[in-house]
Amino acid sequence: MKRIVVTGATGQIAYSLLFRIAHGDLFPHSEPIALHLSDLLGTEAMMEGVAMELEDCAFPLLKEIHFGSDLEKQFDQVDIALLVGAKPRGPGMERADLLMDNGRIFVDQGRALGSAANKDVKVVVVGNPCNTNCLIAMSHASTLPRQNFHAMMRLDQNRAQALLARKGSAEVEEVKRLTIWGNHSATQVPDFVNATIKEKKALDVIKDPSWFQGDFIETIQKRGAAIIAARGKSSAASAANAAVESVRSLYTPTPAGEWFSSAVCSDGNPYGIEENLVFGFPCRSKGDGNYEIVPDLEWDFFLKEKIAVTQKELISERVCVEKELL
Ligand code: NAX
Numbered sequence: 001m002k003r004i005v006v007t008g009a010t011g012q013i014a015y016s017l018l019f020r021i022a023h024g025d026l027f028p029h030s031e032p033i034a035l036h037l038s039d040l041l042g043t044e045a046m047m048e049g050v051a052m053e054l055e056d057c058a059f060p061l062l063k064e065i066h067f068g069s070d071l072e073k074q075f076d077q078v079d080i081a082l083l084v085g086a087k088p089r090g091p092g093m094e095r096a097d098l099l100m101d102n103g104r105i106f107v108d109q110g111r112a113l114g115s116a117a118n119k120d121v122k123v124v125v126v127g128n129p130c131n132t133n134c135l136i137a138m139s140h141a142s143t144l145p146r147q148n149f150h151a152m153m154r155l156d157q158n159r160a161q162a163l164l165a166r167k168g169s170a171e172v173e174e175v176k177r178l179t180i181w182g183n184h185s186a187t188q189v190p191d192f193v194n195a196t197i198k199e200k201k202a203l204d205v206i207k208d209p210s211w212f213q214g215d216f217i218e219t220i221q222k223r224g225a226a227i228i229a230a231r232g233k234s235s236a237a238s239a240a241n242a243a244v245e246s247v248r249s250l251y252t253p254t255p256a257g258e259w260f261s262s263a264v265c266s267d268g269n270p271y272g273i274e275e276n277l278v279f280g281f282p283c284r285s286k287g288d289g290n291y292e293i294v295p296d297l298e299w300d301f302f303l304k305e306k307i308a309v310t311q312k313e314l315i316s317e318r319v320c321v322e323k324e325l326l
Contacts, residue, residue: 084126170205181280187309
């Protein structure tokens with residue numbers, strides 16, 4: 001049986017995510033599941049309501065449901081931790097304030113993971129700013145391997161994949177080798193140089209380099225804001241889907257020559273990115289829950305410059321939190 005904790009369990013992403021997990025979507029094989037719902041003190045009644053709805057789905061794989069606000073209890077023996085809970089950015093709030101406020105949450109969660117979770121736990125941070133939150137949690141879970149921590153880049157990858165399929169008149173599954181380098185923010189770098197459509201370089205299918213360097217990158221970087229403008233709320237079901245796929249990719253052998261995007265610890269990376277960052281890289285897995293960074297992808301001058309910018313942003317986020325939170 002796999003124990004899975006979801007934080008922010010009464011939030012809008014969790015309201016899609018929990019049901020996908022309970023249905024068995026995290027793994028390519030059938031696996032009995034114990035779900036641990038974690039959220040702030042005072043949300044117990046809502047968590048109970050969500051637990052009741054989960055029961056009412058009569059999911060065959062869902063064997064146990066636990067909920068509460070005590071991190072040590074909810075993180076006890078978990079195999080997978082999806083850290084979704086975070087404070088939304090309020091009006092007039094600076095990015096630095098958000099970094100500090102949310103960073104504090106991840107200090108406690110990192111410690112609780114280190115002391116209570118299974119030693120092989122795989123952690124995916126969704127709550128924003130997810131790369132730096134992940135760095136903080138990883139730094140405070142010193143008993144756990146740093147390579148077991150991920151920040152979610154998959155929604156950006158999926159958005160880029162869908163856009164390339166539309167523009168290139170292809171099916172989504174015919175778009176491959178997409179990397180989102182760097183930070184899950186407006187500086188992220190969707191890599192059109194190495195992406196393929198129907199086994200050909202995307203640049204040879206959509207013969208319009210200025211579209212890639214302009215509209216394509218900007219649309220992906222600003223897609224989150226466009227959803228908020230249209231829906232009045234941030235992405236939720238698509239974020240939940242991406243969280244499911246982030247985990248599922250770790251438990252599914254990556255087909256030869258392909259990869260998926262995840263932000264992982266940059267220590268020892270093959271691209272010369274500064275160490276001690278959580279940075280979006282191309283990753284592949286043997287399906288055992290672990291991954292390696294795919295080496296040897298080429299960057300053209302344009303990508304190289306953009307990747308330097310996103311790296312700089314991540315370094316500045318780290319500088320912002322390092323005194324108090326690292
Ligand atoms: P909601 O506001 O619906 O839910 C947030 C949840 O977090 C609530 O259950 C709340 O009780 C909990 N929470 C608030 N403060 C907390 C604290 N101090 N400690 C623990 N839990 C706390 O947000 P939702 O739409 O579910 O989004 C959750 C997070 O995902 C946000 O940070 C959001 O920015 C982030 N996202 C990340 C994405 C990604 O691709 N990495 C995309 C979607 C989303 O924007």
